[in-house]
Amino acid sequence: MSSKTAARASKAEADLQSELRPGQSIELLKELHILTREGRLNQDSRRKLKQVYHLFRFIEKLLCELPGEGAQATLADHGAGKSYLGFIIYDLFFNQRGGGHVYGIETRAELVDRSRALAARLGFERMSFLNLTVAESASATELPARIDIVTALHACDTATDDAIAFGLAKEASFMVLVPCCQAEIAACLRQTKALALSRTPLAELWRHPLHTREIGSQLTNVLRCLYLEANGYQVTVTELVGWEHSMKNELIIARHTGQRKASAATRLRELLAQFGLESLLATRFRLP
Ligand SMILES: C[S@@+](CC[C@H](N)C(=O)[O-])C[C@H]1O[C@@H](n2cnc3c(N)ncnc32)[C@H](O)[C@@H]1O
Numbered sequence: 001m002s003s004k005t006a007a008r009a010s011k012a013e014a015d016l017q018s019e020l021r022p023g024q025s026i027e028l029l030k031e032l033h034i035l036t037r038e039g040r041l042n043q044d045s046r047r048k049l050k051q052v053y054h055l056f057r058f059i060e061k062l063l064c065e066l067p068g069e070g071a072q073a074t075l076a077d078h079g080a081g082k083s084y085l086g087f088i089i090y091d092l093f094f095n096q097r098g099g100g101h102v103y104g105i106e107t108r109a110e111l112v113d114r115s116r117a118l119a120a121r122l123g124f125e126r127m128s129f130l131n132l133t134v135a136e137s138a139s140a141t142e143l144p145a146r147i148d149i150v151t152a153l154h155a156c157d158t159a160t161d162d163a164i165a166f167g168l169a170k171e172a173s174f175m176v177l178v179p180c181c182q183a184e185i186a187a188c189l190r191q192t193k194a195l196a197l198s199r200t201p202l203a204e205l206w207r208h209p210l211h212t213r214e215i216g217s218q219l220t221n222v223l224r225c226l227y228l229e230a231n232g233y234q235v236t237v238t239e240l241v242g243w244e245h246s247m248k249n250e251l252i253i254a255r256h257t258g259q260r261k262a263s264a265a266t267r268l269r270e271l272l273a274q275f276g277l278e279s280l281l282a283t284r285f286r287l288p
Pocket of ligand 1: 078079080084106108132134152154156162
């Protein structure tokens, strides 16, 4: 090896070490395609790693607030996909503490099988992957009665709403939600559009189909936040990553306080009435 090549290789190694956390599994990062097969970071994977750490740091702080600093915590990740979030949390947090359990809920059987195989290969014993819908998982016997943290990262459409219902049923201390596109409310707005336009100039906000979708998505997250507040959660809404990485980067963090906010329930009812969405009170937003 020439001295130039050797210098380049040692710089790459130093670079990599500066990005990694102590004890972190290199094999996991390769499996998640965050590191190349040769164990290197490229520009794309460096960005991916940054995003994963960014989200992990939010969750790590919440875990540390739990009894025993979260060492025995349970976490359910909904719409897990390849479960990279669950794997990273396990690797960086639970693995070194020797306790806790991560559940990945995913409807695509092949992804569940892959995650099970990867967990077995890595010896991550306290990870379970369930081939269930989020809605089904709320009553599944494979899950405990209580779950400390619920995560749902870009879980499709109404899966985020189901994750909220799951979190309420499991009395979760925290919910960490990054919603994906949601079509349910836009569809309701579409159905009642003519009536809304005759009733209020505000309906101009969703007259054009593109605006129906956009306002439907915005309204959905606003309603979700009010619903969480009405159910005893304090809610923070922030950005997950810069806009350049994803258009869907709204991060909703809900912290259980047990104080149900009556004003949030009132606002939720009022908003649903304003937008002609009262029917959702019987299905999506069952207020206490
Ligand atoms: C956009 S991917 C996100 C995957 C992962 N959370 C991530 O951020 O990389 C959404 C995943 O949710 C799954 N999914 C969609 N609806 C679901 C549901 N109702 N219950 C469980 N999983 C669902 C899909 O199969 C898909 O793997």
